[in-house]
Amino acid sequence: MILSRIAIVVANPFGPRDYDRTGVATMTAQGIAVTVFDTTRICHPRVDPGTPWTPPDDTAVHRLSDSDDLSRLAPDLARCDLVVMLATSGLVTPANLPVLRWVTRLGLPYLLVSASAMPDVNNRAGESGSRSKRLLNMVQRLPRLSLRASLTARLPLSLLGVAPAAWVVYGGLSSRRPQRLIMPTTREIWAHAPDYESxxxxxxxxxxxxxxxxxxxxxxxxxxxxxxxxxxxxxxxxxxxxxxxxxxxxxxxxxxxxxxxxxxxxxxxxxxxxxxxxxxxxxxxxxxxxxxxxxxxxxxxxxxxxxxxxxxxxxxxxxxxxxxxxxxxxxxxxxxxxxxxxxxxxxxxxxxxxxxxxxxxxxxxxxxxxxxxIKRPGSEERPFWDIVLDTVRAAA
The missing domain is CATH 3.40.50.2000 (Glycogen Phosphorylase B;)
Structure with a gap:
């Protein structure tokens, strides 16, 4: 796959740490043009985006506020070969649904980063974990239940107008877990959690x-x-x-x-x-x-x-x-x-x-x-984005 332009879609204010962790410098050094689409105001309207940060190179950062911005910037996104989708790690919610539909309508392949994982208490029947903790989790979730969120989480992707991810990047063994946007057609890349990079x-x-x-x-x-x-x-x-x-x-x-x-x-x-x-x-x-x-x-x-x-x-x-x-x-x-x-x-x-x-x-x-x-045994000992970009390029 030829990579000449990559879009990075984020749902939090894009800053210096995001610039480092999303591989912008690696991509531009390899001759790839990068455009950042900051969808914070769409996915999390209550979050104050703060003072806009300007990257140290020619990377364009578009800050979107509503559906009009999605339409206006669609031609810019359509020029990209790949979307690095950081507005979600695999879940579909009412908040990120407009962004996922936006990418799907343009027919662009997107890559999920699901490389970070932490231990958690399982609350699904038949899985390990304290029964009392699972019960507590269910009780605490009741006041937050939303019919809209529930339907969004359960309806088939095709009915939601969302395509599954083309790629997903994992880190440690436990980072590989069922997610709505990951299907049998999604290709896996094994790298490592972000802190392993340093x-x-x-x-x-x-x-x-x-x-x-x-x-x-x-x-x-x-x-x-x-x-x-x-x-x-x-x-x-x-x-x-x-x-x-x-x-x-x-x-x-x-x-x-x-x-x-x-x-x-x-x-x-x-x-x-x-x-x-x-x-x-x-x-x-x-x-x-x-x-x-x-x-x-x-x-x-x-x-x-x-x-x-x-x-x-x-x-x-x-x-x-x-x-x-x-x-x-x-x-x-x-x-x-x-x-x-x-x-x-x-x-x-x-x-x-x-x-x-x-x-x-x-x-x-x-x-x-x-x-x-953090890192599955046997995965490559190379920088995260080198692993990702080389794997995607090698794909037919």
């Missing part, structure tokens, strides 16, 4: 360890993605940061490690630096470097936790009593703790939580985590 680039380098504990920030309680969670009333900032400061103080006093904040890519702590405690560094854009040099990682549900597993760093996993009850939290954080053999710490108990095993980890559990959620 690990792959740095693996042969020698780095001096530092007596630090890295906090993987998720921009809680300010991250606007949580405004998309139905019924969620928010996280109490005083409780959250008060608990973090107590935990950080204990890590520094009892474990002898200086806490460093690896800021979330969308975080802005200008004027809020004091929230983490006096004198603690807040570092942006260097999570991989910080984790690699550290002796401990503090995390909740950040996908960047994979870096701690890859670099064989002990983990403290935390939550709060107002965050944990959300299905999108407990359904993941409980099996993460089980998979890695860690105890969950609630920040409300930070003053008394047992930290005696905080600096240990189970190597066999870490190995299993890599295989399931």
């Amino acid at each position: 690990y792959l680039a740095q693996r042969g380098e020698v780095i001096e360890s530092t007596d630090t504990a890295v906090f993987l920030d998720q921009y809680l309680p300010f991250h606007q993605d949580w405004t998309l969670v139905p019924g969620f009333k928010g996280i109490d900032p005083d409780n959250y940061f008060g608990g973090l400061r107590l935990l950080f103080d204990r890590v520094e006093a009892e474990l002898g490690l200086k806490v460093v904040i690896a800021a979330h890519p969308r975080a802005d702590y200008t004027g809020r630096e004091h929230l983490f405690g006096s004198g603690r560094r807040i570092v942006s854009g260097r999570s991989s470097d910080l984790v690699r040099a550290s002796r401990l990682v503090i995390n909740s549900t950040s996908m960047a936790m994979s870096l701690a597993v890859l670099y064989r760093k002990p983990l403290i996993i935390y939550s709060t009593h107002d965050h944990y009850p959300l299905p999108v939290v407990w359904r993941y954080i409980d099996p993460i703790c089980a998979q890695l053999g860690r105890r969950l710490i609630f920040l409300e108990d930070a003053a008394t939580a047992d930290l005696s095993d905080a600096q240990g980890f189970d190597g066999a559990r870490y190995d299993g985590y890599v295989e399931k959620y």
Whole structure:
């Protein structure tokens, strides 16, 4: 397949981190023209897109707001050979349906990226997982049930006017799971989860360890993605940061490690630096470097936790009593703790939580985590987008 133009369709504000992770630089270096279609306002109208970011090269970024924009920009999309569909990882929802129909009407093949995976609690009959947890999940879903969403999730793709994906990219073994947009005709590409990319680039380098504990920030309680969670009333900032400061103080006093904040890519702590405690560094854009040099990682549900597993760093996993009850939290954080053999710490108990095993980890559990959620054994040891582009080009 000849690739001269590629469209990248996103459903979150396109920024520097997205530029890096979507392979734009790799594509342009290979002579492929890239156009980005930012559909945030269509898929998530409540999300503030913020100040538009301009890529450092000639990559065009179109920001779409409604169906008129879809029609207006259809000729631009139609000129592309392939669509990298990042408005979904495989699900069809009322929010992304207009975008999927838009691509289908133009007859363009699209590629899904389903390379990221985390442990979760199964809630389907016959599958493993706590029966009580599955029941709780079903009860918590009841207030959010929508006839429109239910029909969209169940009607055949042909009736919805949506074509299945031409390609799907997987990472670890557990990333390969049933999805609406993945059919027998969908071709599989095995690569790895995004955080493996930085690990792959740095693996042969020698780095001096530092007596630090890295906090993987998720921009809680300010991250606007949580405004998309139905019924969620928010996280109490005083409780959250008060608990973090107590935990950080204990890590520094009892474990002898200086806490460093690896800021979330969308975080802005200008004027809020004091929230983490006096004198603690807040570092942006260097999570991989910080984790690699550290002796401990503090995390909740950040996908960047994979870096701690890859670099064989002990983990403290935390939550709060107002965050944990959300299905999108407990359904993941409980099996993460089980998979890695860690105890969950609630920040409300930070003053008394047992930290005696905080600096240990189970190597066999870490190995299993890599295989399931980061990189399948035997998949290529090459950059993600090199694997993807070469595979697509080689297709008949």
